[in-house]
Amino acid sequence: MESIDRKIINLLAEDARRSLASIGEVVGLSASxxxxxxxxxxxxxxxRRFTVDVDPAALDLPITAFVLVALNYDAGEDAFKAAIKAHPAVLECHHVTGGWSYMLKIRTADLGGIEAFLADLKAGRFVARSETIIALSTVCERGFAGMEG
Structure with a gap:
């Protein structure tokens, strides 16, 4: 990938609504x-997509939690993945190494939302065991950290 492409990606990561002309000024190209x-x-x-950075508190979703899941493979991993992709509380799902199968990042309005999410996982019989970590505050959160180029 050319350095100009990397610069364009970094500029869009900072502000996906940035004008083509503004990007062009920085990278030395025309808007077209x-x-x-x-x-x-x-x-x-x-x-892959253009997104917005939303303040979770403005959407009444101030609680961020990370849920570590060890799968009950009898329920089927594909069924778990489909349920996670469809669940509105799930922001991220990562297949991980170590003693856990997946790490999920969820956002809810309150602690009851975490309980409801865990109940949904249990109802699907996806979970052999889980551990939930609640974030007290967020120091840094980015959709994309940028890259050198």
Whole structure:
């Protein structure tokens, strides 16, 4: 990937609504050339989607928790993945190493939301065991950290 492409990605990661002309000024290209590069980056999968950074408290979802899950493989891993992808509380799901199968990041309005989420997992018989870690505060959270180039 060219350094100009990396710069474009970094600029979009900072502000996905940044104008093509503004990006072009930084990277030394016309707006149309920037647009073409962005289309190409999307086409090859380097840019998967454009998103917004929302304040969870503004959506009444101030509780962030991380749930470590050891799967009950009798329930089926594909069924677990489908349920997790469909669950509105789940922000992230990572297959991990060590004593756990998956690590989930969830957001809820209150502690009862965490209990409800865990009840949903138990109802699906997906969980052999779990551990929940509640975040007291968030020091840093990024959708993309940027990259050198």
């Amino acid at each position: 050339a920037v647009n073409e590069r962005i289309r190409r980056l999307v086409a090859i999968g380097a840019i």
